[in-house]
Amino acid sequence: MKKHCLIIYMAVLLLIISGCSEQTSGREEEYPEKAIEIILPFPAGGNYDGAARTLTKYAEQYLPNEQSFALINKTGGANTAGVTEVFHADPDGYTLGFVQTSAITAEPHYGHVSYNHDSFQPIMKVLQVDGYMFVNDDAPWESFDDWLDYVKKNPGDFKVSAVPGAVPLLETIQAEAGIDFDIVPFDGFAEATTALLGGHVDATVGTVPGMKTHLDDGNVRPLFSSTGRDIKGDIPTLKEKGVEIEDNKMVGLIAPKGLPEEKADILDEVFKKALDDPDLQKEFEQLGYEAVYADAKEFQEQITSTFQTDEKILKTAGLIE
Amino acid sequence: MEFLHLDIIDIALLIFVILCGTFVGMFAGSLPGIGAMVAIVILLPLTYNMEPLFAILLLLATYQAAEYGGSISSITLGIPGTPAATATLMDGTPLARSNSPGKALAYSLTASTMGGVFGAVILTTLAAPMASFALQLSAPEFALIGLLGLAGVGALSSQDITKSLISVVLGLMAATIGMDDFTGALRFTEGFNGLIDGLNIIAVITGVFAISEILTMINKNLNKKRNVDREGKKVRLSLPEMTKTAKPMGIGSITGTIMGIIPGIGPGASSWFAYAIAKKSSKHKEQFGKGSPEGIAAPEAANNASVGGALLPLLTLGIPGSAATAVILGAFVIHGIQPGPEVITNEPALTYGIFVGFFLTTVAMFITGKILTPWFARVLTIPASILVPVILMLSIIGVYTAQSSYFDVWVALILGLCAFFLIKLRFSIPSFVLAFILGPIIESNVRRSLIMSDGSYLIFVTRPYSLVILLMITALILITIITKLNRNKQETTSNSSGISS
Numbered sequence: 001m002k003k004h005c006l007i008i009y010m011a012v013l014l015l016i017i018s019g020c021s022e023q024t025s026g027r028e029e030e031y032p033e034k035a036i037e038i039i040l041p042f043p044a045g046g047n048y049d050g051a052a053r054t055l056t057k058y059a060e061q062y063l064p065n066e067q068s069f070a071l072i073n074k075t076g077g078a079n080t081a082g083v084t085e086v087f088h089a090d091p092d093g094y095t096l097g098f099v100q101t102s103a104i105t106a107e108p109h110y111g112h113v114s115y116n117h118d119s120f121q122p123i124m125k126v127l128q129v130d131g132y133m134f135v136n137d138d139a140p141w142e143s144f145d146d147w148l149d150y151v152k153k154n155p156g157d158f159k160v161s162a163v164p165g166a167v168p169l170l171e172t173i174q175a176e177a178g179i180d181f182d183i184v185p186f187d188g189f190a191e192a193t194t195a196l197l198g199g200h201v202d203a204t205v206g207t208v209p210g211m212k213t214h215l216d217d218g219n220v221r222p223l224f225s226s227t228g229r230d231i232k233g234d235i236p237t238l239k240e241k242g243v244e245i246e247d248n249k250m251v252g253l254i255a256p257k258g259l260p261e262e263k264a265d266i267l268d269e270v271f272k273k274a275l276d277d278p279d280l281q282k283e284f285e286q287l288g289y290e291a292v293y294a295d296a297k298e299f300q301e302q303i304t305s306t307f308q309t310d311e312k313i314l315k316t317a318g319l320i321e
Numbered sequence: 322m323e324f325l326h327l328d329i330i331d332i333a334l335l336i337f338v339i340l341c342g343t344f345v346g347m348f349a350g351s352l353p354g355i356g357a358m359v360a361i362v363i364l365l366p367l368t369y370n371m372e373p374l375f376a377i378l379l380l381l382a383t384y385q386a387a388e389y390g391g392s393i394s395s396i397t398l399g400i401p402g403t404p405a406a407t408a409t410l411m412d413g414t415p416l417a418r419s420n421s422p423g424k425a426l427a428y429s430l431t432a433s434t435m436g437g438v439f440g441a442v443i444l445t446t447l448a449a450p451m452a453s454f455a456l457q458l459s460a461p462e463f464a465l466i467g468l469l470g471l472a473g474v475g476a477l478s479s480q481d482i483t484k485s486l487i488s489v490v491l492g493l494m495a496a497t498i499g500m501d502d503f504t505g506a507l508r509f510t511e512g513f514n515g516l517i518d519g520l521n522i523i524a525v526i527t528g529v530f531a532i533s534e535i536l537t538m539i540n541k542n543l544n545k546k547r548n549v550d551r552e553g554k555k556v557r558l559s560l561p562e563m564t565k566t567a568k569p570m571g572i573g574s575i576t577g578t579i580m581g582i583i584p585g586i587g588p589g590a591s592s593w594f595a596y597a598i599a600k601k602s603s604k605h606k607e608q609f610g611k612g613s614p615e616g617i618a619a620p621e622a623a624n625n626a627s628v629g630g631a632l633l634p635l636l637t638l639g640i641p642g643s644a645a646t647a648v649i650l651g652a653f654v655i656h657g658i659q660p661g662p663e664v665i666t667n668e669p670a671l672t673y674g675i676f677v678g679f680f681l682t683t684v685a686m687f688i689t690g691k692i693l694t695p696w697f698a699r700v701l702t703i704p705a706s707i708l709v710p711v712i713l714m715l716s717i718i719g720v721y722t723a724q725s726s727y728f729d730v731w732v733a734l735i736l737g738l739c740a741f742f743l744i745k746l747r748f749s750i751p752s753f754v755l756a757f758i759l760g761p762i763i764e765s766n767v768r769r770s771l772i773m774s775d776g777s778y779l780i781f782v783t784r785p786y787s788l789v790i791l792l793m794i795t796a797l798i799l800i801t802i803i804t805k806l807n808r809n810k811q812e813t814t815s816n817s818s819g820i821s822s
Contacts, residue, residue: 071366076724076726112514112517188584212659213638
């Protein structure tokens with residue numbers, strides 16, 4: 001008798017459970033129902049790792065169903081290894097990428113990656129990272145015009161240290177402005193900066209987050225920026241000075257193509273709320289990052305136009321045909 | 322002083338954090354392929370919610386202990402746990418196999434601790450002057466330092482100098498694979514995307530040492546067990562044994578600290594330098610390569626001294642001196658701190674806390690090492706039939722973890738097979754690895770120097786520091802030739818006298 005009771009009890013229980021589960025799987029707004037993986041194509045502790053971790057820390061507070069993000073550093077191939085992984089992932093909303101757009105706008109031109117500039121579903125732009133040319137604070141060039149004048153009068157004399165990724169841009173600047181300076185490539189930003197601080201080169205190209213310490217200490221100062229947008233302060237951009245070149249470094253979230261619109265909307269809302277958080281903005285500022293939001297459509301347009309300018313830069317530098 | 326305001330619970334917690342880091346670091350370091358860098362990267366996410374001081378010290382303790390941990394597998398298995406522990410292999414393995422693994426590990430632990438303490442002393446006392454010294458060195462000096470290392474290659478193999486030189490050339494050739502950073506041209510990548518960044522150092526080291534060693538073990542009797550008696554497992558050094566290795570420890574400490582300060586040289590090269598210098602200046606050169614305690618002490622002191630060295634430019638200039646410190650820089654940044662001269666003036670509590678804590682990491686490393694080493698020494702007594710699958714599995718995991726790349730695993734397996742035959746033909750694998758490490762340093766810095774000087778080779782003699790290094794290279798080569806000539810002369814005279822009598 002007791003045995004029978006137990007069996008009936010179990011059967012009823014099973015029915016209830018299966019009923020429940022059917023109900024949940026039928027509802028779309030349950031996304032996300034597990035942790036969302038975000039692939040970071042750069043090493044832990046490097047480049048934009050800090051920005052990614054700060055952003056997801058805040059975004060988790062707004063993520064439905066108390067789910068979380070799992071950040072995975074997948075490095076190699078000038079950021080292309082991680083981006084390729086996003087490209088091949090299922091567009092189910094559980095694999096995203098937090099990437100520097102150069103891996104999408106510059107690398108495909110070389111023809112050794114399987115994706116293109118329009119192979120992804122962008123979620124949003126998170127950061128705009130402007131490039132600058134920095135000189136030591138005691139350098140003789142006070143302004144862009146001073147510098148241009150010097151370089152024009154002394155061709156091949158001025159030396160700039162740069163990471164390999166910045167070399168094509170520098171070559172294009174030379175071609176566009178009709179000037180000639182020497183580019184000294186270094187493996188990493190640390191080595192390139194050391195060469196500047198030690199006075200072994202005259203300048204280096206880099207970003208504000210990478211130079212924050214030395215800017216705060218007053219050891220270095222920016223001479224000009226290569227960005228295409230208007231920047232605050234009195235530092236000129238190449239475009240303002242009549243050199244028709246722009247280099248827009250962006251960092252943003254992307255997903256594999258085919259991501260359902262509802263899921264994209266949820267993600268956009270979650271991350272936008274995080275970006276609007278004043279505490280996040282304060283943390284970003286301390287690190288020297290500038291949060292610049294652009295929605296999926298606008299972000300894709302910017303990626304496409306940067307893809308075209310990068311093609312021009314790489315052609316001028318003679319790296320592609 | 323500010324940092325003494327920590328209450329007793331904080332101090333207990335701090336010690337706990339340091340011990341945790343030490344344990345993880347030592348364990349990770351001893352696994353082939355997984356080194357300081359990977360251990361720090363794994364622990365990094367745990368530090369996000371900690372106080373900055375605790376976070377930094379956890380990572381520093383890991384870094385410090387991993388540099389020692391790498392030598393444990395070098396000594397007991399003949400497989401370096403980290404690239405920086407490859408030089409330890411030269412004498413560590415022979416000494417361990419001649420029935421005293423305990424002694425070999427004890428030399429390594431003592432030297433590591435001394436090196437770590439020396440690095441810490443320099444960091445706390447000479448940070449500012451050393452940093453400005455480091456700034457005066459650039460491409461021409463780095464290129465010559467690399468050449469100096471290659472010139473010292475004669476010190477590595479005493480057997481067959483021709484085959485050793487061929488190994489060097491092979492190593493230099495392997496180092497040219499990958500994208501040329503100066504022109505963007507792809508060299509010898511043969512269409513493989515995995516080769517664009519060149520051969521991964523972890524894959525190379527694991528392949529040529531671990532995989533080849535596994536193949537060698539399979540070739541021998543798999544069920545043979547080494548018997549190590551109680552005495553051989555003891556991890557204790559007598560006073561005379563300590564004083565005997567004081568000189569190489571000093572050499573290692575100084576070399577390691579200086580090489581650590583220079584960004585881009587790395588602990589791998591610094592331990593080889595220490596080994597070469599210690600051998601050149603030793604009274605018992607003939608014992609090197611056969612289990613000389615001096616040959617263990619020098620590289621071991623060097624790789625731990627490089628930890629303090631690498632931290633110096635990070636704290637004073639905000640420039641990381643090694644790959645592992647670059648990750649630690651990331652940890653600072655995540656806590657909203659940009660290391661640099663400002664930090665020392667604005668956050669004295671944190672800076673002094675790091676200085677004091679850094680000394681504690683060496684103490685923690687010594688104690689943990691002392692407790693764990695007798696267990697590690699027993700590894701030698703495990704039969705090969707069990708060791709082989711375990712090492713193979715750990716090696717493959719280690720290589721994969723470094724870059725999450727299957728391609729690297731194949732690289733390691735193929736290079737391992739090649740190395741197995743090269744070892745059978747008596748080529749020198751350490752020479753190959755040294756050239757592989759130094760090749761890119763020399764190549765890129767020579768080219769960089771020539772861009773700086775507009776193509777003039779005079780840049781190598783007009784700069785004071787580079788001139789000094791150049792003279793050292795010349796002296797090293799001259800001494801080698803003169804000693805060789807003298808020996809030949811002696812041999813001929815002794816031969817002729819033998820005939821006449």
